[in-house]
Amino acid sequence: MTPKQEWRSIGPLSAIPQRGARRLGFGIDTKPIAVFRTATDQLFAVIDECPHRGGPLSEGIVCGTTVTCPLHHWVIDLSDGVAVPPDEGATMTIPIRVIDGEVFIEMPRHMPGTGQGGAGER
Amino acid sequence: MDQLTPFTPFFPDQPDTRPRLVVIGNGMAGMRTIEDLLKRDECEGRDPRDRYHITVFGAEPHVNYNRIMLSAVLAGDKTTDEIIINPRAWYEAQGITLVTGDPVVAIDAANRTVTAASGRVARFDRLLIATGSKPLVPPIPGLTLPGVCTFRDIADVEKMLAAARSHRRAVVIGGGLLGLEAAWGLKQRGMSVALVHLMPTLMERQLDAPSGQLLQRDLDKRGIAFFTNGQTELIFGTERAEGVRLADGRSVPGDLVVLAIGIRPNIDLARAAGLEVNRGIVVTDDMRTSDPDIFAVGECVEHRGQVFGLVAPLWDQARVCAAQLAGDETAMFETRPVATSLKITGIDVYSTGALMAADDADDEITLRDDNRGLYKKVVLRDGRLVGAVLYGDVADGPWYKQLIENRTDVTALRDRLVFGQAFAAGAVAGKTGPDVGAMPDNAQICGCNGVSKGAIVAAIRSRNLTTLDAVRAHTKASASCGQCTNLVAALLLQTTGPIGEVRAPGICGCTAAGHDEIRAAIRTRSLRSMTEIQAAFGWTKPDGCHKCRPALNYYLLCAWPGSYRDDPQSRYVNERVHANIQKDGTYSVVPRMWGGVTTPGELRAIADVAEKFNIPTVKVTGGQRIDLLGVRKEDLPAVWGDLNQAGLVSGHAYAKGLRTVKTCVGREWCRFGTQDSTSLGIRLEKMCWGAWTPHKVKLAVSGCPRNCAEATIKDLGVICIDAGYDLVVGGNGGTEVRVTDPLVRVATEAEVLEYTGAFLQLYREEAHYLERTAPWIVRVGIDTVRRRLIDDAAGRRALHARFLHAQQFCQSDPWAARVAGEEAHEFVRLPARVEA
Numbered sequence: 001m002t003p004k005q006e007w008r009s010i011g012p013l014s015a016i017p018q019r020g021a022r023r024l025g026f027g028i029d030t031k032p033i034a035v036f037r038t039a040t041d042q043l044f045a046v047i048d049e050c051p052h053r054g055g056p057l058s059e060g061i062v063c064g065t066t067v068t069c070p071l072h073h074w075v076i077d078l079s080d081g082v083a084v085p086p087d088e089g090a091t092m093t094i095p096i097r098v099i100d101g102e103v104f105i106e107m108p109r110h111m112p113g114t115g116q117g118g119a120g121e122r
Numbered sequence: 123m124d125q126l127t128p129f130t131p132f133f134p135d136q137p138d139t140r141p142r143l144v145v146i147g148n149g150m151a152g153m154r155t156i157e158d159l160l161k162r163d164e165c166e167g168r169d170p171r172d173r174y175h176i177t178v179f180g181a182e183p184h185v186n187y188n189r190i191m192l193s194a195v196l197a198g199d200k201t202t203d204e205i206i207i208n209p210r211a212w213y214e215a216q217g218i219t220l221v222t223g224d225p226v227v228a229i230d231a232a233n234r235t236v237t238a239a240s241g242r243v244a245r246f247d248r249l250l251i252a253t254g255s256k257p258l259v260p261p262i263p264g265l266t267l268p269g270v271c272t273f274r275d276i277a278d279v280e281k282m283l284a285a286a287r288s289h290r291r292a293v294v295i296g297g298g299l300l301g302l303e304a305a306w307g308l309k310q311r312g313m314s315v316a317l318v319h320l321m322p323t324l325m326e327r328q329l330d331a332p333s334g335q336l337l338q339r340d341l342d343k344r345g346i347a348f349f350t351n352g353q354t355e356l357i358f359g360t361e362r363a364e365g366v367r368l369a370d371g372r373s374v375p376g377d378l379v380v381l382a383i384g385i386r387p388n389i390d391l392a393r394a395a396g397l398e399v400n401r402g403i404v405v406t407d408d409m410r411t412s413d414p415d416i417f418a419v420g421e422c423v424e425h426r427g428q429v430f431g432l433v434a435p436l437w438d439q440a441r442v443c444a445a446q447l448a449g450d451e452t453a454m455f456e457t458r459p460v461a462t463s464l465k466i467t468g469i470d471v472y473s474t475g476a477l478m479a480a481d482d483a484d485d486e487i488t489l490r491d492d493n494r495g496l497y498k499k500v501v502l503r504d505g506r507l508v509g510a511v512l513y514g515d516v517a518d519g520p521w522y523k524q525l526i527e528n529r530t531d532v533t534a535l536r537d538r539l540v541f542g543q544a545f546a547a548g549a550v551a552g553k554t555g556p557d558v559g560a561m562p563d564n565a566q567i568c569g570c571n572g573v574s575k576g577a578i579v580a581a582i583r584s585r586n587l588t589t590l591d592a593v594r595a596h597t598k599a600s601a602s603c604g605q606c607t608n609l610v611a612a613l614l615l616q617t618t619g620p621i622g623e624v625r626a627p628g629i630c631g632c633t634a635a636g637h638d639e640i641r642a643a644i645r646t647r648s649l650r651s652m653t654e655i656q657a658a659f660g661w662t663k664p665d666g667c668h669k670c671r672p673a674l675n676y677y678l679l680c681a682w683p684g685s686y687r688d689d690p691q692s693r694y695v696n697e698r699v700h701a702n703i704q705k706d707g708t709y710s711v712v713p714r715m716w717g718g719v720t721t722p723g724e725l726r727a728i729a730d731v732a733e734k735f736n737i738p739t740v741k742v743t744g745g746q747r748i749d750l751l752g753v754r755k756e757d758l759p760a761v762w763g764d765l766n767q768a769g770l771v772s773g774h775a776y777a778k779g780l781r782t783v784k785t786c787v788g789r790e791w792c793r794f795g796t797q798d799s800t801s802l803g804i805r806l807e808k809m810c811w812g813a814w815t816p817h818k819v820k821l822a823v824s825g826c827p828r829n830c831a832e833a834t835i836k837d838l839g840v841i842c843i844d845a846g847y848d849l850v851v852g853g854n855g856g857t858e859v860r861v862t863d864p865l866v867r868v869a870t871e872a873e874v875l876e877y878t879g880a881f882l883q884l885y886r887e888e889a890h891y892l893e894r895t896a897p898w899i900v901r902v903g904i905d906t907v908r909r910r911l912i913d914d915a916a917g918r919r920a921l922h923a924r925f926l927h928a929q930q931f932c933q934s935d936p937w938a939a940r941v942a943g944e945e946a947h948e949f950v951r952l953p954a955r956v957e958a
Binding site: 009010011015016017018019020022023024025035038039053055056059060061062063064068070071073075085088 | 201287663664665666667668671672690691692693694695696699703705707947951952953954
């Protein structure tokens with residue numbers, strides 16, 4: 001039996017600016033993915049949609065391990081995807097890791113690079 | 123039998139001989155009485171814990187909180203934590219036994235005990251009943267359906283918030299204070315809200331018909347649907363509430379039905395205990411019930427036939443009751459005029475005393491301005507003021523209330539009374555509210571808490587208070603509804619003086635340091651990076667937050683032009699990407715059109731780009747240029763590249779910087795034009811473009827005083843006249859419209875440019891980040907600006923020179939730079955395609 005998940009390379013760590021983010025060219029079930037790099041080189045990946053109105057979190061200002069959504073300034077903790085109170089809601093987090101300066105993200109298997117990833121397995 | 127856990131006496135080796143005081147009700151009135159009681163003893167130098175062994179029973183599971191602010195919690199302006207008055211630790215420190223979530227179910231007056239729902243029994247020597255009120259519920263079918271609730275306590279608010287998350291439509295029944303605040307709160311939470319009110323106009327007990335109609339009009343504009351003259355017949359629904367039906371056959375759909383038609387004193391316990399009750403628990407002037415050891419305060423009482431629903435008289439009752447409990451038998455409660463205000467942001471309502479003339483002998487004087495949404499009415503009787511209703515501008519409310527309370531003879535003021543204190547006193551003075559210096563010491567500043575000017579000033583002086591929060595903590599002034607905050611702040615400023623220690627609030631939660639302090643340190647201590655500033659002021663978060671980082675980045679950029687390197691990661695997305703993000707994540711692109719002038723070639727290039735990249739919307743902006751909306755982020759560099767080819771550059775429509783210079787056609791074409799306003803506009807734009815400023819800046823040049831370019835609502839406007847140019851500054855056409863202040867009249871274009879550069883540089887160097895020129899000028903005063911720019915010619919030239927110096931580092935087209943590959947990672951998704 002093949003595993004349901006696979007680690008997929010998204011390029012070198014240097015491609016992501018410190019205290020910044022990049023959006024990926026593929027997503028999970030049509031949902032876009034954002035990868036973040038903090039000032040101290042911690043990496044996070046989440047679905048790139050604010051739980052409030054779906055704003056692109058990858059465009060927000062990154063402070064510590066949080067990002068502020070550019071649309072209405074909700075603050076999302078990247079470590080668990082949960083909005084900082086009093087706001088409520090969460091966006092999904094995705095496992096991410098660095099091996100020898102190359103960044104990998106864990107994706108559902110059987111996934112063409114089209115944003116339809118994983119759907120075929122369900 | 124006392125089943126309470128044994129109280130640990132304050133002196134453990136001695137038996138606890140203190141009399142027992144039991145309080146039924148952990149709400150605002152009861153706990154204010156206890157606070158006042160403790161404070162009395164503290165002032166007299168005795169340990170407040172010595173007088174009574176106090177036990178408090180609360181029906182709700184919470185510590186006591188500011189019930190008035192529940193509407194702010196509902197609207198999302200406050201959290202429940204923020205409205206707590208005393209935390210559990212306070213009760214502990216005061217030696218008070220607090221029992222929450224366990225309502226008292228019986229009072230045995232003969233045996234001096236109370237029994238709670240859990241079976242707990244407590245003995246008392248003195249009893250204070252502060253059971254408050256219950257929401258009035260109409261006798262209609264459907265009350266028990268899920269989705270029906272009242273608006274009284276935290277549990278109700280939680281129910282409403284849950285409904286707002288899962289459902290769409292709400293119906294509020296009741297158009298009084300509470301109903302309107304509930305409706306507004308639910309609207310703020312994203313629900314579509316209808317409000318049903320029995321009477322023809324809203325808040326009819328506090329407002330007369332014209333002001334009630336203005337209120338309805340304003341709330342209607344904000345999206346609340348009103349059903350006045352509406353008698354609710356039933357709530358319908360099967361699984362849960364689905365709406366209400368009115369007696370006239372109208373039906374209003376709603377998944378949440380909030381009943382807010384009024385309150386009724388909660389007297390059941392007192393009645394069962396044999397105490398005298400009528401509409402409320404009957405109390406005499408000393409707040410005693412028919413049993414002299416049993417007191418009552420708050421919304422549950424009836425005093426001289428009157429019951430109470432506003433907070434101010436409750437505080438008076440608490441003070442009297444505390445004095446009586448402390449043995450001061452001279453303290454007596456008397457009702458004073460009360461004032462009502464509504465806590466809906468941006469809607470100002472104030473009413474006190476009589477709403478209208480009682481008979482022909484009374485006079486009503488009204489001032490009405492429908493365009494501005496302004497209404498004022500004063501009611502006079504025998505040469506004295508007996509009532510005031512204000513809508514739209516309520517700054518004079520406390521003054522009117524004071525005149526009523528003091529029974530001041532206002533015959534001499536009669537003609538000017540309705541225009542307010544400043545005018546009536548013959549002074550033209552400040553535009554920003556009443557003159558606090560002119561108020562007598564007994565003038566009431568905070569109506570909620572009954573705090574006078576004298577008490578506030580005394581507290582500021584004796585305790586050396588320097589912040590609004592400290593004044594609030596010590597006097598409670600402005601601590602309840604907050605409407606008098608400006609007055610309290612004005613008193614603080616007046617008492618400590620402008621050079622006093624009035625501290626501006628910190629720039630964000632990461633530091634206590636304010637904007638001015640940080641800017642001064644950047645210059646005097648030569649701080650050249652964010653890290654240095656954060657270290658100098660002890661930032662609590664090493665990485666800062668989305669508020670301070672852009673501010674610090676701007677301050678550094680302004681202080682060290684040419685050497686500080688702009689930090690894109692500390693800029694809001696629009697400024698980082700050089701386009702405006704839209705709600706769907708696409709961007710808009712606005713090329714610069716110098717002075718609003720374009721050419722066929724430019725228009726052709728814009729048209730070509732729009733077609734080539736399938737840009738869905740092309741719109742003319744208010745700043746005389748063209749907006750391309752709906753551009754995909756990945757397309758931005760290519761779009762810019764094509765626009766650059768035609769000579770078009772960034773219009774900085776996204777920047778906290780110079781946006782546009784709006785012009786009219788001027789002398790070149792217009793028969794009224796006095797100068798070449800178009801060319802002057804272009805010269806100004808060429809000088810100023812690319813400048814980063816604390817907030818956006820808009821300029822305009824009008825060719826004659828007809829002012830077609832609307833220069834008088836711009837940050838800086840030029841109005842051409844035959845003899846030269848009038849410069850006006852500090853205007854704004856946004857949320858708060860402000861007309862410019864005149865700055866200076868000059869004779870030549872060169873002077874226009876010099877003054878403009880100097881003005882912008884002064885604004886750049888001294889305004890706070892995100893402060894437009896209008897509030898900045900209101901804060902520092904136009905006289906300060908005139909002194910720096912007109913009286914000090916050398917200073918003006920130096921400012922102008924610094925402006926031009928800074929400009930050499932920012933006048934390069936950011937679009938062209940990105941077309942050439944700068945910040946390329948912004949516009950490409952990962953993983954990037956590997957070049958072959």
